[in-house]
Amino acid sequence: MSTFNTLDDLDSNQRVLIRLDLNSPVSDGSARDNRRFDRHAETVRELADAGHRVVCMAHQGRPGNDSFISLKSHADILSSHIDRDVQFVADTYGADAIEAIRSLENGEVLLLENTRMVEEELPEEDPEVKAATDFVETLAAEFDAYINDAYSAAHRNHASLVGFPLVLPSYAGRVMQSEYEANTAIAEREFDGRVTMVIGGTKATDVIGVMNAIGDKIDTFCMGGIAGELFLRAAGHNVGYDIDDNDLYDTQWENNKATIESLLEERGDQIELAVDLAYADGNDERAEVEVAAIEEKDKSYLDIGSTSVAQYDPIIRDSEAVFVKGALGVFEDERFAVGTSGVLEAIAETDCFSVVGGGDTSRAIELYGMSEDDFSHVSIAGGAYIRALTGDPLPAVELLIDAAN
Numbered sequence: 001m002s003t004f005n006t007l008d009d010l011d012s013n014q015r016v017l018i019r020l021d022l023n024s025p026v027s028d029g030s031a032r033d034n035r036r037f038d039r040h041a042e043t044v045r046e047l048a049d050a051g052h053r054v055v056c057m058a059h060q061g062r063p064g065n066d067s068f069i070s071l072k073s074h075a076d077i078l079s080s081h082i083d084r085d086v087q088f089v090a091d092t093y094g095a096d097a098i099e100a101i102r103s104l105e106n107g108e109v110l111l112l113e114n115t116r117m118v119e120e121e122l123p124e125e126d127p128e129v130k131a132a133t134d135f136v137e138t139l140a141a142e143f144d145a146y147i148n149d150a151y152s153a154a155h156r157n158h159a160s161l162v163g164f165p166l167v168l169p170s171y172a173g174r175v176m177q178s179e180y181e182a183n184t185a186i187a188e189r190e191f192d193g194r195v196t197m198v199i200g201g202t203k204a205t206d207v208i209g210v211m212n213a214i215g216d217k218i219d220t221f222c223m224g225g226i227a228g229e230l231f232l233r234a235a236g237h238n239v240g241y242d243i244d245d246n247d248l249y250d251t252q253w254e255n256n257k258a259t260i261e262s263l264l265e266e267r268g269d270q271i272e273l274a275v276d277l278a279y280a281d282g283n284d285e286r287a288e289v290e291v292a293a294i295e296e297k298d299k300s301y302l303d304i305g306s307t308s309v310a311q312y313d314p315i316i317r318d319s320e321a322v323f324v325k326g327a328l329g330v331f332e333d334e335r336f337a338v339g340t341s342g343v344l345e346a347i348a349e350t351d352c353f354s355v356v357g358g359g360d361t362s363r364a365i366e367l368y369g370m371s372e373d374d375f376s377h378v379s380i381a382g383g384a385y386i387r388a389l390t391g392d393p394l395p396a397v398e399l400l401i402d403a404a405n
């Protein structure tokens with residue numbers, strides 16, 4: 001597949017600016033280690049070993065969310081994965097950042113502060129607009145090359161992703177290369193038997209927006225996570241709204257209500273909803289309730305229930321291909337891992353073609369004693385992977401391809 005320039009095309013001794021996707025779960029104000037660090041470490045290590053000066057950009061969370069934090073802890077985690085120091089500067093493109101960039105020696109690695117702290121990074125705009133921002137112009141002047149390794153963020157038209165390919169020689173990093181090749185090939189595959197997609201996670205908007213586009217390729221959607229609860233709400237149950245400040249449901253409901261309702265109407269026979277949900281009871285133990293018995297939502301539902309898992313299990317075992325996007329519950333807490341681990345184990349035990357995607361979902365594989373080898377492909381991308389399945393191009397990838405031609 002000849003597409004974009006890769007690290008094999010990079011000249012020696014370059015000052016490189018590389019976009020990673022280190023967007024991670026956050027606890028106690030710090031990032032938690034996950035597969036994204038491990039995978040990007042390969043690209044960063046290769047560049048540093050080759051003697052380039054490596055400056056990394058990445059984002060974390062979204063402004064206004066609890067997970068919108070500094071990248072300081074990310075530098076420490078990345079450093080532990082590449083066995084060399086990763087310097088950190090709490091600045092994006094101001095005087096401190098420029099000084100740190102200019103002080104870098106060959107083979108050294110520096111991580112800049114969270115790109116989403118730059119006002120010009122968001123919102124989504126045309127590449128030409130992003131390329132003309134102070135952020136892109138100022139940083140571009142310090143580098144010989146731009147590398148995009150952030151396949152999992154390539155569906156966003158943000159400055160750090162679409163601005164630089166217009167002003168610097170641009171290359172794909174190793175993660176970009178392998179994820180692009182795998183996900184593009186998968187999007188083109190055809191299957192004879194049942195094709196199932198398991199949908200969970202927190203970013204319901206990303207998946208609901210593409211369910212129609214992939215609906216002709218998918219026979220059955222098994223729903224969980226936030227999207228699952230929103231569908232239950234549309235089906236007339238008293239769930240799928242916020243009962244605390246975490247705005248996981250209400251905004252996504254407002255933005256997707258019409259689409260969910262029309263999906264249920266037009267594709268209702270393809271969509272499997274949970275029949276029971278799990279929560280923490282007064283003793284902090286896992287408890288389950290039938291969806292039909294919920295009169296009012298007065299607690300957070302953190303997993304699908306075991307009857308729902310038993311309902312999804314034969315569907316998965318009868319499938320020729322299973323695509324997973326997002327976790328069915330808060331699997332990081334063992335009490336609420338029943339849905340996610342149950343579904344993943346069913347996939348691992350069959351020989352269907354399987355892809356597991358979702359920024360954090362791949363972590364469940366390791367956490368619950370499975371191996372990545374039990375699946376055909378494990379992607380560290382969530383929204384980008386599901387967009388790729390529709391066959392729609394990813395803006396940041398298209399720009400890398402244009403740059404090579």
Ligand SMILES: Nc1ncnc2c1ncn2[C@@H]1O[C@H](COP(=O)(O)OP(=O)(O)OP(=O)(O)O)[C@@H](O)[C@H]1O
Nearest residue numbers: 201202203225326327329330358359360361382383
């Ligand atoms: N019912 C739920 N309530 C709160 N969080 C949930 C629930 N179900 C799943 N989650 C959380 O969803 C996260 C998994 O999301 P995942 O990273 O796979 O997809 P995403 O957040 O939707 O999107 P992306 O992969 O694009 O980042 C897990 O960290 C899990 O705790």
Ligand SMILES: O=C(O)[C@H](O)COP(=O)(O)O
Nearest residue numbers: 021023152153359382383
């Ligand atoms: O985690 C992800 O899926 C990517 O980093 C994109 O993050 P976003 O959904 O906040 O743009």
